[in-house]
Amino acid sequence: MKEISPNEVNALLKGNSTINIIDVREVDEVKAGKIPNAMHIPLGLVEFRMQDLDKSKEYIMVCRSGGRSSRAAKLLEDHGYKVLNMTGGMLEWNGPIE
Template identity: 65%
Template sequence: MKAMTAKEVETLLNEGTAIDIIDVREVDEVAAGKIPGAVNIPLGLIEFRMHELDKSKEYIMVCRSGGRSGSASQFLESYGYNVINMTGGMLSWEGKTE
């Protein structure tokens, strides 16, 4: 499984790089703040909403600490999706939130 640090993701955003971020935390967690532009698909719904994702794109998976996003990354990889787990999750995020 590919991984990227929160700082690396923040650098990509600050450089204006177009990236697709999927936040797998629960709705109430995301309401407290998420990475700008991130799409919320709670981990329990990934299986039912993965058809919304494009296999030709690369997705960065995010959660609170990196565990749930790691599970989501492994699951999606098993179906042929190109995903990267953001290690440390939102606990490591120092960038802007919305």
């Protein structure tokens, strides 16, 4: 599984690159703040929502510390999606939140 650091994700955001972030934390965790424009799909729903994702795009998976996002990334990767896991999760995130 490919990984990306929070600093690299922040640099992509600042560079106005088109990036697709999926936050797999629970609803109450996301209420505390998420990376701007991140799509929220709780880990338990990723399997049921994957048909809504575009296999031609690359997705960056995010959670609180990197564990749940790594499970989500593995699931999507096993189904042919291009994914990166953000290491350290939101605990390591120093960029903007909404």
